[in-house]
Amino acid sequence: MxxxxxxxxxxxxxxxxxxxxxxxxxxxxxNFSIARGERxxxxxxxxxxxxxxGLALMRxxxxxxxxxxxxxxxxxxxxxxxxxxxxxxxGKKIAMIFQEPMSALDPVFPVGEQLGEAxxxxxxxxxxxxxxxxxxxxxxxxxxxxERRYGEYPHQLSGGMRQRVMIAMALINKPDLIIADEPTxxxxxxxxxxxxxxxxxLSERTGTALLFITHDLGVVAETCQRMITMYAGEIxxxxxxxxxxxxxxxxxxxxxxxxxxxxxxxxGQFAYIPGRVPAPNAMPRGCRFAxxxxxxxxxxxxxxxxxxxxxxxxxxxxxxxxLDLDGAVERSPA
Amino acid sequence: MLNPxxxxxxxxxxxxxxxxxxxxxxxxxxxxxxxxxxVAITLAGENASAERIAxxxxxxxxxxxxxxxxxxWAWNALQGDLxxxxxxxxEVTTTLARVFPNTLFIVCYAILISIVLGVPLGILxxxxxxxxxxxxxxxxxxxxxxxxxxxxxxxxxxxxxxxxTWFPATGFVSPxxxxxxxxxxxxxxxxxxxxxxxxxxxxQLRSSLVEILQSQHFRTLHAKGLPFRSILWKxxxxxxxxxxxxxxxxxVNRTLAxxxxxxxxxxxxxxxxxxxxxxLQRDFPVVQGAxxxxxxxxITVNLVTDMLYSVLDPRISQx
Ligand SMILES: Nc1ncnc2c1ncn2[C@@H]1O[C@H](COP(=O)(O)OP(=O)(O)O)[C@@H](O)[C@H]1O
Ligand code: SF4
Ligand SMILES: [Mg+2]
Numbered sequence: 001m002x003x004x005x006x007x008x009x010x011x012x013x014x015x016x017x018x019x020x021x022x023x024x025x026x027x028x029x030x031n032f033s034i035a036r037g038e039r040x041x042x043x044x045x046x047x048x049x050x051x052x053x054g055l056a057l058m059r060x061x062x063x064x065x066x067x068x069x070x071x072x073x074x075x076x077x078x079x080x081x082x083x084x085x086x087x088x089x090x091g092k093k094i095a096m097i098f099q100e101p102m103s104a105l106d107p108v109f110p111v112g113e114q115l116g117e118a119x120x121x122x123x124x125x126x127x128x129x130x131x132x133x134x135x136x137x138x139x140x141x142x143x144x145x146x147e148r149r150y151g152e153y154p155h156q157l158s159g160g161m162r163q164r165v166m167i168a169m170a171l172i173n174k175p176d177l178i179i180a181d182e183p184t185x186x187x188x189x190x191x192x193x194x195x196x197x198x199x200x201x202l203s204e205r206t207g208t209a210l211l212f213i214t215h216d217l218g219v220v221a222e223t224c225q226r227m228i229t230m231y232a233g234e235i236x237x238x239x240x241x242x243x244x245x246x247x248x249x250x251x252x253x254x255x256x257x258x259x260x261x262x263x264x265x266x267x268g269q270f271a272y273i274p275g276r277v278p279a280p281n282a283m284p285r286g287c288r289f290a291x292x293x294x295x296x297x298x299x300x301x302x303x304x305x306x307x308x309x310x311x312x313x314x315x316x317x318x319x320x321x322x323l324d325l326d327g328a329v330e331r332s333p334a
Numbered sequence: 335m336l337n338p339x340x341x342x343x344x345x346x347x348x349x350x351x352x353x354x355x356x357x358x359x360x361x362x363x364x365x366x367x368x369x370x371x372x373v374a375i376t377l378a379g380e381n382a383s384a385e386r387i388a389x390x391x392x393x394x395x396x397x398x399x400x401x402x403x404x405x406x407w408a409w410n411a412l413q414g415d416l417x418x419x420x421x422x423x424x425e426v427t428t429t430l431a432r433v434f435p436n437t438l439f440i441v442c443y444a445i446l447i448s449i450v451l452g453v454p455l456g457i458l459x460x461x462x463x464x465x466x467x468x469x470x471x472x473x474x475x476x477x478x479x480x481x482x483x484x485x486x487x488x489x490x491x492x493x494x495x496x497x498x499t500w501f502p503a504t505g506f507v508s509p510x511x512x513x514x515x516x517x518x519x520x521x522x523x524x525x526x527x528x529x530x531x532x533x534x535x536x537x538q539l540r541s542s543l544v545e546i547l548q549s550q551h552f553r554t555l556h557a558k559g560l561p562f563r564s565i566l567w568k569x570x571x572x573x574x575x576x577x578x579x580x581x582x583x584x585x586v587n588r589t590l591a592x593x594x595x596x597x598x599x600x601x602x603x604x605x606x607x608x609x610x611x612x613x614l615q616r617d618f619p620v621v622q623g624a625x626x627x628x629x630x631x632x633i634t635v636n637l638v639t640d641m642l643y644s645v646l647d648p649r650i651s652q653x
């Protein structure tokens with residue numbers, strides 16, 4: 001097996017507190033890898049640390065962030081690279097699509113210029129060729145009349161079109177990995193599906209790996225090959241998507257799946273996870289999910305480690321093997 | 335050149351200026367009339383008889399009711415006739431053509447200094463927000479904003495004209511006659527006027543830049559690998575250009591007003607001195623004409639500003 005495209009080792013993240021306050025510890029013991037061309041979903045409730053994980057990979061966190069561990073992307077350590085090195089990697093090796101297409105583009109430059117600028121950073125092209133490439137990039141993401149859109153400003157485009165522009169911009173330098181942080185949350189439902197299809201198609205066609213951050217597990221089921229569940233700044237489960245959906249091994253993943261709407265309809269039950277994610281400054285010593293876990297036992301008061309329970313499956317729960325948890329898909333009778 | 339929307343805006347704005355002009359000239363007129371003192375007595379001389387004064391009043395129409403006097407002036411002004419100085423007899427338009435360019439010269443010079451120094455200082459402060467350079471710039475600019483222009487002007491005169499004689503203490507050379515000497519003469523007054531301008535421009539530019547640099551689309555710029563200098567100079571400046579325009583436009587208006595005092599300190603034959611002298615002598619046609627010219631200038635500046643807004647921000651022109 002070749003080395004993975006991205007390897008995240010012992011990633012920790014804290015933010016320096018205000019004067020006199022202790023630092024806020026947000027991420028701890030984050031370990032995962034992404035293979036070339038692989039599509040990985042990163043799921044979890046709001047506040048679990050998904051976005052800051054993505055931003056840490058891009059080195060886009062504010063100066064108050066303290067990052068530990070290593071982030072190896074195609075052999076280079078993003079966490080330790082100089083600012084200039086990081087800049088050269090951004091766009092070319094790793095790109096990011098954000099949640100809010102409405103505010104992610106610069107309002108005072110035409111979209112063509114914003115794409116051309118991205119291209120220019122990594123390639124020197126004659127003007128005419130640059131424009132042709134940008135128009136092609138717009139066409140590739142399904143923007144009608146790309147020639148005309150080239151000169152238009154973001155406010156002249158709909159939300160869906162703007163997100164397509166963002167995708168075109170992320171793809172224009174053919175990066176190895178794209179991080180998409182809830183790229184469809186701000187869009188209409190019908191547009192959401194189109195954008196997701198587009199991302200999956202482009203990833204398949206270009207071989208670009210995708211780290212797909214979302215709280216929508218249905219989208220992960222349709223788009224990704226692997227699913228990583230995050231809870232309170234830790235990875236609690238990492239499994240191939242089918243396994244995770246059919247037979248989750250962590251009670252939190254199971255809880256997320258059980259609160260999916262269509263799952264509830266089928267079984268006529270509502271299964272919201274009671275309680276809320278503990279605050280960064282009030283993390284329990286033991287299993288961070290214990291206060292909300294229906295299966296908590298005395299052993300759960302000890303700190304939990306992420307361990308491999310079968311090849312390609314990791315889970316952070318001491319009782320993983322003992323539990324028989326519900327997934328989103330009916331299991332065929334054994 | 336102008337699209338229909340801009341043309342409609344222009345027409346509307348021009349119509350709006352009419353009441354502003356009437357209000358401004360009328361209130362100045364009334365203020366002048368309410369002040370004690372009578373130009374007819376000045377004209378008649380120290381020991382003139384009451385009949386002589388009455389005759390002069392009649393000649394100049396000063397015996398008519400105030401509203402009629404104002405209406406007469408306004409009607410003539412509408413036809414481009416600003417009448418003549420009661421004292422010197424010089425046509426007011428001639429006076430204005432002589433002194434107004436001098437004021438404009440000083441004001442433009444001061445605005446230029448404000449921009450040339452204020453913009454780089456604001457960018458420097460924003461780029462190093464929270465750092466030493468930022469705190470130095472902010473300290474200097476709070477001093478610049480707080481000190482009155484005339485005080486700065488007098489300090490400059492003492493420091494650079496009387497103590498060191500680098501610059502002339504008073505006087506003025508027309509830029510049309512001798513541009514280099516004109517600049518030399520105008521430097522101290524312009525710098526005195528610009529002190530608060532530099533402070534204002536750098537301060538406002540810094541704060542709008544710092545804010546925009548935090549915004550979401552600037553994170554996108556970092557994400558695509560753009561170096562900080564392009565982020566700051568290209569996207570940063572372009573994004574705050576509307577704010578900068580507002581600041582500069584307000585500054586032009588304020589500098590026009592502030593020039594009155596500075597002209598007196600430096601004995602510059604401009605609008606300020608003209609207005610002050612004419613007011614002291616109750617020479618109302620001159621005061622009226624000068625006020626009209628100033629108000630028209632301010633209105634033009636504001637109009638040009640509004641037009642530039644839609645050029646600088648693509649979102650405005652499409653609305
Ligand atoms: N710049 C920051 N400074 C301090 N805390 C932050 C900062 N950004 C995020 N956090 C905290 O990190 C935690 C994880 O946030 P986030 O990654 O946005 O969650 P998610 O994307 O999973 O909803 C939250 O508790 C949030 O308050
Ligand atoms: S370790 Fe215990 S409390 Fe935590 S998820 Fe597993 S069973 Fe629940
Ligand atoms: Mg998030």
